[in-house]
Amino acid sequence: MIDLDDIDRGLLAALAEDATQNAGALGRKFGLSQPAAWRRIKRLTDSGAIAGRKLDLDQEKLGFGVTVFLGVKLATKGRVSLEDFERAVSAIPEVQTIEHVLGMYDYRLRVVARDIADFERVLRRRVMTLPGVGNVEANVLLSEERRPGPLL
Numbered sequence: 710m711i712d713l714d715d716i717d718r719g720l721l722a723a724l725a726e727d728a729t730q731n732a733g734a735l736g737r738k739f740g741l742s743q744p745a746a747w748r749r750i751k752r753l754t755d756s757g758a759i760a761g762r763k764l765d766l767d768q769e770k771l772g773f774g775v776t777v778f779l780g781v782k783l784a785t786k787g788r789v790s791l792e793d794f795e796r797a798v799s800a801i802p803e804v805q806t807i808e809h810v811l812g813m814y815d816y817r818l819r820v821v822a823r824d825i826a827d828f829e830r831v832l833r834r835r836v837m838t839l840p841g842v843g844n845v846e847a848n849v850l851l852s853e854e855r856r857p858g859p860l861l
Contacts, residue, residue, distance in 0.1 A: 711756045716741070720749055721758065728762040773821040775828050776850035779836065780814035784843030791815075793840050801835045814846070 713721075716739050723735055736746035753759045768776065783794060791809065798807055798818065806819040820836070822828035836845065 711753070711758050713758075717749060717753060717758075720746070721753065724750070724759065724762075768821050772823055775822045775824055776853075777820045777822070777828055778848045778850065779816075779818040779820055779832075780844075780846040780848075781816040781818060781836070781842060782813070782844040783815045783841040789841030794842075797839045798836075801831070803831045803835070814844075 719739055720735055723730060723738060732747035732750060733743040735741070735750070736743045739746065741749070750759070768774075783789060783791075794816070795807060795809075798804055798816070801820075803820050803822055804818050805821055806817075808817040809815065810817050818836070820828065820831060822831055832845070832847070836842065
């Protein structure tokens with residue numbers, strides 16, 4: 710675990726909000742010089758606190774207006790390995806995240822589709838044909854609010 714001070718937490722929060730900010734702008738925001746801000750960001754990156762930066766796409770503007778969370782229970786855990794299921798589900802482009810979870814379901818998938826009819830096609834032709842799929846529960850996303858983590 711890395712020791713974080715208030716400036717480190719502020720830098721993490723600012724980068725979580727907009728990862729395109731450069732060290733000069735962040736330094737001005739937190740009363741640091743550009744090199745001092747850069748060194749802190751590098752230390753946070755080198756320590757693994759910053760695991761990477763990614764582009765956040767607007768799914769709806771790109772034509773994917775429906776997001777569905779699927780709970781997937783494997784029917785035959787003994788006959789189909791988890792790796793086989795994970796490899797097969799990873800090949801479905803509409804599946805954004807694959808989470809192996811503990812509870813009622815074995816996996817939680819985040820699936821995007823153009824509309825409900827497109828989602829039904831993905832469900833019937835791709836998800837339900839995966840090796841070992843048993844029960845599937847779908848929850849359609851109505852709205853989403855992103856909240857910062859506990860450190861920020």
